[in-house]
Amino acid sequence: MGIHLGQIAPDFEQDSTEGQISFHQWLGDSWGILFSHPKNFTPVCTTELGEVARLAPEWARRNVKPIGLSVDPVESHRKWDADIAETQGHALNFPMLADPDGKVSALYDMIHPESDPTVTVRSVFVIDPAKRVRLVLTYPPSTGRNFAEILRAIDSLQLTDNRRVATPVDWAPGDPVIVSPKLSDEEANRLFPQGFKTVKPYLRVVDLAADA
Numbered sequence: 001m002g003i004h005l006g007q008i009a010p011d012f013e014q015d016s017t018e019g020q021i022s023f024h025q026w027l028g029d030s031w032g033i034l035f036s037h038p039k040n041f042t043p044v045c046t047t048e049l050g051e052v053a054r055l056a057p058e059w060a061r062r063n064v065k066p067i068g069l070s071v072d073p074v075e076s077h078r079k080w081d082a083d084i085a086e087t088q089g090h091a092l093n094f095p096m097l098a099d100p101d102g103k104v105s106a107l108y109d110m111i112h113p114e115s116d117p118t119v120t121v122r123s124v125f126v127i128d129p130a131k132r133v134r135l136v137l138t139y140p141p142s143t144g145r146n147f148a149e150i151l152r153a154i155d156s157l158q159l160t161d162n163r164r165v166a167t168p169v170d171w172a173p174g175d176p177v178i179v180s181p182k183l184s185d186e187e188a189n190r191l192f193p194q195g196f197k198t199v200k201p202y203l204r205v206v207d208l209a210a211d212a
Contacts, residue, residue, distance in 0.1 A: 002109045003136055009034075009127045010107040016067075016095040017077050024131055026095075031064040031154065032127040035145070036110050040072040040080045044144050045122070049080075049096075050088025051147050059094075062154055063129075069097040069104055126154060128161075164191060165206065179204035 003009075009032075011024045035052075037045040052059075052066050059066055070077065077096045085091035099105050110123050124145065126135035134157050139145050156167040165177040179188050179196050188196055188204060196206035 003125065003133055005133055005136065007133055008131050009125065009133050011131075012104050012107055014097050014099060014104055015074055016097045017074055017081070017092060018095040021067075021095060021097065026067075027065060027127065027129070027131065029063075029129050031062065031129060031158075032125075033059075033064055033066045033150065033154075034108070034123075034125045034127065035066070035068055036105070036108075036121065036123045037068060037070040038122065038141060040070050040076045041083065042141075044141065045070075046080070046084055046087060048145055048147070049084050049092060050090045053084070053088070053090035053093050055147060055151070056093050058151055062151070062158065064154060066094045067097060068092075068094065069099055069110075071099050071102065071105065073100050074098040124150060126150070126157070128157070163208065165208070168205075174209060176205050176207045179206050 009023070011022070013020060013022045015021075035048075037048075049068060052068070072080075074096075077092075077098060081092045081096075097104060102111070105111050108123065108125065110121055122139040122141065122145065124135070124137040124139075125133055128134050135150075135153055137145070137150070152172060155173050156171060159173075159177070160166055163177075164180040164183055166180060167177055168175075171177065179192065181202050183191065185198075188206075192206045194207065196204045198204050
């Protein structure tokens, strides 16, 4: 059974490069991003882990804790970290879960049923402070993940949680957004005194930058 949006992220206790982790406790009041790797010393994942480490200030600014996972043991993770630091210029600054028993991989449905049972797919789970899964992505082995897009999606989730809006195609922070179709025009006028543009009755656009 797969992981579905809106469900509580499965909790677990597992060893990591930063010691034993109880996942929900470790998350605390933060957002989290859990992302898996097929195995250690793989080229695409080496570049990804370096990028996640480089983006540490961006995760912190959004109150997001990243955590990686591979089926290899902690000792192997630490050896891989040396390669990551050497080739990418950034050593791991977040925990990497060791999942040799496959417990977390099974909880999060990271094993493709028709593939090697020891090899996790390259999944991404964004989890909010209420421990609910808000975004799920799965990548093939040959395609590196776009963490700029993952940051953009988190920006959208955090904005739309706090304001009664949705974000349109290719939205970036600061761009106009869509007024929730659940709002009447009267409610929208009250919430957005700067005004909004009605393109269609179901498509109303507002510039939140005009709040200032």
